[in-house]
Amino acid sequence: MQMTGAQILVECLLEQGVDTIFGFPGGAVLHIYDELYRQHDRIRHILTSHEQGASHMADGYARATGKVGVCLATSGPGATNLVTGIATAYMDSIPMVAITGNVPLSLLGKDSFQEVDIAGITMPVTKHNYIVKDVKDLARILREAFYVAQEGRPGPVLVDIPKDVTAHKAEYVREEPRKVERRCKGITDESIREALEVIGRSRKPYILVGGGVVLSDAKDQIVELADKLDAPVTCSLMGMGGFPTNHPRYTGMLGMHGTKASNIGVTHCDLLVVVGARFSDRVTGDTAKFARGAQVLHIDIDPAEINKNVAAYHHIIGDVKMVLEALNSRLEQQQHAAWMEEVAKIQKDNPLRYKPGLTGQYVIERLYAYTKGNAIIATEVGQHQMWAAQFYKFHEPRLFLTSGGLGTMGYGMGAAIGAKVARPDMRVVNIAGDGSFRMNMNEIMTAVRYKIPIVVLVINNSVLGMVRQWQTIFYDERYSFTHLNPDLDYVKLCEAFGAQGYNLDKVEDIDAVFDKAFASDVPVVINCIVDKDDMVYPMVAPGKPIDELVEEKY
Structure with a gap:
């Protein structure tokens, strides 16, 4: 059957079992978006607030399920906005297919409007990438991209498609996805x-x-x-x-x-x-x-x-x-x-210890007790991330979504949304620092728009906590640009987005706030106020042997 490139793309995604795409439209992908409009009853599209959010959502979807996550962006800045999320997936071996539009074939390489060499830019942070220059190759390349993303050590694959290729026509014949075999040749x-x-x-x-x-x-x-x-x-x-x-x-x-x-x-x-x-x-x-x-x-x-x-x-x-x-x-x-x-x-x-009172460690321990471990926990990057790893217990795989290799602040918001889309039956919590939350808090609007009831637990110490911890220990307390605005009202901000917000500043209120947050059918942000001098211990100084631990004295 003769189909346009845009139609072939959507049919190939359906072949591969894709039910959700995270993306943001633009001129170079309008043919694709027109087809998504026509096929909205067969494949879901989540409009994000920023393309980086789309890549993190695709990543969270993949980590929570083991399936390939898919994100879509237009050419130029749309494509470059995906790069941080692609690199995050690459460092942590997460299967993802990122689809980008590009300028028409006749304009490639001519510094055209919104043209970048996204294949060249992403070469170091993808498992493989493709530029589709003939619509006849599109179905083969898409099928291969999904296979490569999953085979062996997983990773992200980018498929860059010039705009006219999505309008050209070619013969399309449905195929069953190629089975991904586990590698066993080295097991002798x-x-x-x-x-x-x-x-x-x-x-x-x-x-x-x-x-x-x-x-x-x-x-x-x-x-x-x-x-x-x-x-x-x-x-x-x-x-x-x-x-x-x-x-x-x-x-x-x-x-x-x-x-x-x-x-x-x-x-x-x-x-x-x-x-x-x-x-x-x-x-x-x-x-x-x-x-x-x-x-x-x-x-x-x-x-x-x-x-x-x-x-x-x-x-x-x-x-x-x-x-x-x-x-x-x-x-x-x-x-x-x-x-x-x-x-x-x-x-x-030598148990893990922390000071009494309302601390990030204590709140995360109480979160574990409240959920009994039956939740997907995404994190941003910083002290709260380490406290989550130390004090929340993970009974099963795919319940902890965090940027390990790249350490991407702003990752957790998108990852939590992607995970909740993938597994709506699960409670999903993004544990964030206030510094990381600022990076991609605009995606709260995405969660509100699609009625995705995630809970965001902001461990708010009014500073960039992990960086400040290093400044305390290694830089003689010279706190260069790590103090944030303590007067920002996160509850009002989130309510302006259409979410619910709660301040948490007393130990005795923890369970009551959790009760309200997890009973909500809209996104909830909990603003948990903790001391700026709380630190992550034990700690090993960079380059030191791991048995030379520094521990906090109590």
């Missing part, structure tokens, strides 16, 4: 045998769970490995929920703001089994002294991560779930009671 009998030998020699094993466990849906397999190995478990920020953080083997997050039990335990272990993690500097600290007494067994789908930051004694390259299934099937029960007791004592003697 020899690699499993060698891993079992390394494990068999260990007396003090530790498991580090990374984001790859979440992406591979390997929670059950990692729990089985921990039990068979009889080992304690720690998580990177991206690994939260990959291993249940309410599990008795879990010792807390690892790294710069990790727990003492995890940081000391990993430093003193003799075997570190690293599953789907990339050894970020925020996890390792001084790599020369990271897990310095351990042999590292690294399991990852991406061969580029092996020996990149930390040398592996042995590695297995393949889909994490398949590797763990193969390993577990041949692993005999290990016994490390003395080691488990040693780590448990460190954990018991």
